[in-house]
């Protein structure tokens with residue numbers, strides 16, 4: 001497993017490099033095919049083009065449909081992503097290395113270890129000649145780290161036809177699975193004012209920046225952390241030069257929510273924020289991007305099953321919530337029970353201290369293999 005993990009980490013695959021994520025996808029699928037050849041007999045392997053806005057900038061997604069023992073049973077969906085947040089060349093500063101039971105390198109925890117674990121779980125079924133009742137769909141996308149714009153539809157479709165979705169994203173620090181995640185929305189607000197010379201005739205101008213500044217404060221005032229709602233204006237742009245009343249300004253707003261209805265209400269309130277000057281134009285675009293993944297009773301049941309299997313493997317699988325969204329949110333919104341964070345224990349997603357605990361890799365693969373067999 002470690003050798004494969006090293007190969008995967010050394011294949012850098014930033015979301016915005018389509019050739020790199022294409023290579024990573026081809027490599028991972030061929031590793032899967034080699035590791036579990038007889039289990040994959042009769043499987044359908046598809047390359048799903050990443051079409052949509054901003055299109056050509058993403059590599060193709062990969063889907064492998066593996067037949068189950070019982071025809072007509074609803075499949076189990078195994079989700080993972082091939083992309084990482086790390087730009088090409090990161091390996092030179094953060095090389096792949098294994099020391100004292102800890103493996104490091106860009107994307108090792110988020111989430112190349114989860115891909116390796118998926119492959120080794122299926123390999124275990126292959127070696128033991130086990131054929132789960134349900135078909136298994138493996139879906140690996142290339143744009144998870146940039147919001148899954150070109151893969152959300154296929155994830156939702158696959159989730160909808162599946163009996164359950166297991167997300168191989170990293171576990172929480174400490175190893176717990178994720179049974180809920182906050183929802184995420186991204187909006188952009190654009191203000192159009194009117195340019196004018198700041199010295200000669202400032203009164204003829206309408207400052208888009210001043211209007212935007214009021215909107216930013218009003219937007220942040222809609223945060224209600226006690227109800228699980230937060231608003232962050234993370235990016236603003238505007239104006240052309242210091243001596244011109246700015247005609248344009250835009251801001252990008254990140255919204256987090258625990259409850260879908262609260263989130264929708266918050267987004268509706270944001271969209272109502274307008275300018276104080278009657279001639280300034282305010283346009284809002286965007287909206288909910290990953291709805292909240294709520295811990296339903298079905299999610300809890302899935303977790304308890306995984307926890308019991310982990311106990312048989314002599315370890316205590318905890319559970320918790322994550323503030324960040326993942327493709328688990330998209331699957332959960334399709335009404336499918338989701339168990340997320342089944343990837344190996346470690347820490348430092350998106351950070352330089354990113355690592356996984358090597359000793360956790362085999363038991364996680366065993367947990368996944370047993371879950372697939374039981375479900």
Ligand SMILES: [Zn+2]
Pocket residue numbers: 081110111144169170326
């Ligand atoms: Zn991830």
